[in-house]
Amino acid sequence: MWTRDTAPPSPGVPSPVTERATLVLAPNANAWTFEGTNTWLLAEPGGNVCAVVDPGPDDDDHLAAILAAAGDRRIVAVWVTHRHHDHSELAPRLARETGAELRAAHRRVSDRPFAADEVLRAGALEVRVVWTPGHTGDSVCFHLPAEGSVLTGDTVLGRGSPIVEPGRLGQFFDSLERLGRVCAAPGSVILPGHGPVLPDPLPELARRRESRMRRVEQVVAAMADGIEEPDALVDHMYPGLAPELRDAARISVEASIAHVQTVPDPVPS
Numbered sequence: 001m002w003t004r005d006t007a008p009p010s011p012g013v014p015s016p017v018t019e020r021a022t023l024v025l026a027p028n029a030n031a032w033t034f035e036g037t038n039t040w041l042l043a044e045p046g047g048n049v050c051a052v053v054d055p056g057p058d059d060d061d062h063l064a065a066i067l068a069a070a071g072d073r074r075i076v077a078v079w080v081t082h083r084h085h086d087h088s089e090l091a092p093r094l095a096r097e098t099g100a101e102l103r104a105a106h107r108r109v110s111d112r113p114f115a116a117d118e119v120l121r122a123g124a125l126e127v128r129v130v131w132t133p134g135h136t137g138d139s140v141c142f143h144l145p146a147e148g149s150v151l152t153g154d155t156v157l158g159r160g161s162p163i164v165e166p167g168r169l170g171q172f173f174d175s176l177e178r179l180g181r182v183c184a185a186p187g188s189v190i191l192p193g194h195g196p197v198l199p200d201p202l203p204e205l206a207r208r209r210e211s212r213m214r215r216v217e218q219v220v221a222a223m224a225d226g227i228e229e230p231d232a233l234v235d236h237m238y239p240g241l242a243p244e245l246r247d248a249a250r251i252s253v254e255a256s257i258a259h260v261q262t263v264p265d266p267v268p269s
Helices: 060-070 091-098 169-182 201-224 230-237 243-262
Strands: 021-025 038-042 049-053 074-079 101-103 119-122 125-131 140-144 149-153 189-192
Touching: 021 060, 038 060, 038 189, 049 060, 049 119, 049 125, 060 074, 060 091, 074 091, 074 119, 091 101, 125 169, 140 169, 149 169, 169 201, 169 243, 189 201, 201 230, 201 243, 230 243
Parallel strands: 049 074, 074 101, 149 189
Antiparallel strands: 021 038, 038 049, 119 125, 125 140, 140 149
């Protein structure tokens, strides 16, 4: 299992992580995707069909790696956690080549969007859709109740914090609470869209909430000192930031600004 204490698998090499989930790392490593997109193959033990979650970039080698990882199992479903290209770009092609049904929450990806708490099946495998907007408005996670694993896309990363769309930070906090309830069962493990597996979910969810709240508090303090423009806030809050991460930092700052401008002041007691 790939954790913070172990090296990541090589791109394209199948890596079994749980009884039902196998990781195939996509070859699209960069500053935004870490080692690359985590593509997941899900199947009930002993089953002859499987589902693919987040096929990743439209790359010939990665497509071949996914098909090879499926082996004798037929790919009957392609499920996407959110619309971003590093997760969804290969999905239509994979669905066409295998005859699988493509599902996603966003109609740009699929004409059959998920419903909250919908139960998906691939043979005997059962997966529940958990609605988790924040990173995007169409972000969902997938819960495998038989083993407690949760595929979180970019809502919870293997390390660091995801971008949250401006205006959706409140939704993001609600989504973390929802995931906390899902991950409260013994044996739960987070299988993220990027980065290593998180075998102890509840402390990880708490840390991510606390980290985001600290950033919001920093924005509030800086704005109180007269630093109000997003670019100036990025300079103030992220000194020495790599240029390729500046856009991500700006989006996060804008999300914090939108959050503090929409959250009502507490009612005096």
